[in-house]
Amino acid sequence: MDFMTALDIGASGLKAQRANLNVISMNMANIRTTKTLEGGPYQRKSVSFESSPVYSPFDTEMQNQLNRELHGVKVLGVTADQRPFKQVYEPHHPDANDQGYVFYPDINVVEEMANMMNATRGYEANVQTITAVKQMFQRALRIGMGA
Known part of the structure; x- marks a missing residue:
């Protein structure tokens, strides 16, 4: 894998x-929203993820030949929760x-905060990955230049 x-x-x-x-922040902001433009209370939303190829079709074929x-x-999509x-x-x-009776969205603050912490940790892990790759690239440049 290249840089x-x-x-x-x-x-x-x-x-x-x-x-x-x-x-997640949209869910938290609408925790007490009883009427939306569509009518009715706000519906909690969640994000669906999907694995996606990094390479172009040509690169993919080359990588398949190398068995990698x-x-x-x-993001596959944002779906409305059916609670x-x-x-x-x-x-x-x-x-x-x-x-x-007033109808409110069924949004649990503790659940949303846990989801937020999980997403934040995932974001931080990706930042650390990018930082490590940049450092490796800089060190490779220094080695290549004979420094």
Whole structure:
């Protein structure tokens, strides 16, 4: 594996974790949202990841001949969670139904914080990978220049 491929793999991880952190923060920001533009309460969202090839089709064929397969990660999509909404009795709330219940998204702050910490750790690991690759590249340049 060359330096650029290692950087591409790390960058794909950074991009995926950034998307994950954006969705988690969106969930946290909408924890009490009872009415969206689509109508009804906000639905919790989650990110799906998928392994993706790092190489171009030609590079992939060359790597297949060498029996090596390298993959990065990409965001497959953002999906709405199908959990039922929480019903809270608040008869004076403007979005209360006829029985006085308001529907809120079923978002657990502890779960979202754990997801955020996990995504942050993944992001940090990819940053460390990219930093290590850059350091190896710089040392290789120094060796090549006879320094």
